Amino acid sequence: MDGLLTGDERRVVGAAQHLGLILSSDWPVVAAHLLAQGADGQAVSELAGLPRATSPWCIDQLVPEVLVELGVREMPTQQASDLVARLVGPVAATRPPADEFAAIRFLARLAPALDYPGGAIGDAYVAAEWLDCECHADSPERDAAIALEKALRTPDPLDIDPGLLRALTAQWF
Structure with a gap:
C-alpha cells in the first residue's frame, strides 16, 4: 500500500470494479495511472506493463491482487x-x-x-x-x-487525479 493515492481514489477504483465498470482491457491503463501516482506493488506493476490486448483471463487474475495492494476494501x-x-x-x-x-x-x-x-x-x-x-x-x-x-x-467533488479519472471513465459513455 502507498501513501500517495487518496482515499477517494482507492474507493472509486473499488466501487468501479465492484459495479463491473472497469473492462479487462482498461485495467492496464488504470494500473499505469496508479503506478505513476506512486502505487506500489508487484501486481500493480505487472498489470501496468501488460498491453491492452492481453487476454482478459490473464488480466482478471491480477485484479484482486491489485485491489489488495491498494488497500481497497469491499463495499455494498x-x-x-x-x-x-x-x-x-x-x-x-x-x-x-x-x-x-x-x-x-x-x-x-x-x-x-x-x-x-x-x-x-x-x-x-x-x-x-x-x-x-x-x-x-x-x-x-x-x-x-x-x-x-x-x-x-453538481456533486461534492472527489479528490481524484484527472488522468486516473479519464482512465476509469473512458468507456462509460
Whole structure:
C-alpha cells in the first residue's frame, strides 16, 4: 500500500470494479495511472506493463491482487453506486453528444445487472422511465428527473487525479 493515492481514489477504483465498470482491457491503463501516482506493488506493476490486448483471463487474475495492494476494501452495492454517481454527472457533462439526461441514462442502464439496487442507481432507474415520454413533459416525474440530473452533475467533488479519472471513465459513455 502507498501513501500517495487518496482515499477517494482507492474507493472509486473499488466501487468501479465492484459495479463491473472497469473492462479487462482498461485495467492496464488504470494500473499505469496508479503506478505513476506512486502505487506500489508487484501486481500493480505487472498489470501496468501488460498491453491492452492481453487476454482478459490473464488480466482478471491480477485484479484482486491489485485491489489488495491498494488497500481497497469491499463495499455494498448501494455504497458503490452512490460513489460512482458522484463521478457520472461531471463526466457526462464533458462528453458529446450533449444529452441533458446522460447521467441518469448511464446509471439506469446499470440497474438490471445489479439487481435493481437502491441509492443513486435505483433513483436513476425510476427517473429514466419519464425521460422520453412526451405525455410527461410537464409532470412532477419529469421535474424530479431534472432535479436528479442537476444533483448528479453538481456533486461534492472527489479528490481524484484527472488522468486516473479519464482512465476509469473512458468507456462509460
